[in-house]
Amino acid sequence: MVGATGAVGVEMIRTLEKRKFPVGKLTLLASGRSAGKTLKYKGTDVIITELTKDSFKGVDIALFSAGGSISREFAPIAVQAGAVVVDNSSAFRMDDSVPLVVPEINAADVKLHKGIIANPNCTTAITLMALYPLHKAFGVTRVFASSYQAVSGTGAKAIEELRRQVEQIATNQQVTREVYPHQIAFNVLPQVDSFLPTGYTKEEMKMENEGRKIMHHPAFRASVTCVRVPVYRAHSVAISAEFQKPVSVDAARDVLSRAPGLDVVDTPEKAEYPLPLYVAERDNCQVGRIRKDCALENGLCFWVVGDQLLKGAALNAVQIAEELLK
């Protein structure tokens, strides 16, 4: 495991435990800063070692979550040493020779790998958990979406930044910031990732680009606004989707209630709908606020929430590794 000490890394360790993944020997790798520290796996301390070119001897499966530049440098070295890499970064997602997989959607693509399999963008994976079953039934043409993304999506330093800023405000101290361009506590930031010449951010284009690849749907279109919110964990996405076929709320609910890895939470009269606070640490994503879109032909609005450290990263990566064993 490369990046074992990170926000995603620690969840991957827990996910391996929880799902009883058959691990012979677990090698935990991180930067030199973490070398010598330990993390618990099945109640035993495992010593973290520094990632080097020689880290992959005897490794069958390498789970990478240490950022794109580390993946670009070390994933080919791991493959050369005989490992299959499951990569959480964006480095290889749009590479034609690399499968990009959400097992509930395109598990069969795993078998096409040439050494590296990519894990999708977290907001895209969570959205597709509800959108893909609807696409199968009604044929999606395009979506308009806004995301409400938790700080843990940025990593361990951003979790600390929100915690620190909340404390600074509560104790009347000067607010300091290191991770985001603006204060995140008691604020929302309409910027996730860097801007492209079109005015969209890189994060915003992932839903269209990765969605096309995962759903095998090259004509799929997505106009997205990604927003960072002061939530610790779990991303929420508000979606308006247009379909080829007419879609009723009852038919959509029937499809969604049978979708794997997804729970329908949709009793608005009791104020019951998916909430990031309650979806955090759950494997399944949740969908609610299902209604006909009043501004689109054959349109449906819905609200999906998922723990992006799990379905958007660690859980999906371990599910891909499970596919490798089949």
Ligand SMILES: NC(=O)c1ccc[n+]([C@@H]2O[C@H](COP(=O)([O-])OP(=O)(O)OC[C@H]3O[C@@H](n4cnc5c(N)ncnc54)[C@H](OP(=O)(O)O)[C@@H]3O)[C@@H](O)[C@H]2O)c1
């Ligand atoms: N957070 C999410 O929700 C999420 C979702 C999907 C995908 N991802 C992707 O997953 C990756 C990790 O994200 P994260 O949120 O877990 O980040 P993070 O909390 O900042 O963790 C980064 C990890 O990378 C390690 N690392 C940094 N520099 C290294 C180096 N030179 N050599 C070896 N290891 C190094 C860190 O080790 P030290 O502790 O030793 O510094 C740490 O284990 C990123 O590519 C991210 O885009 C994240």
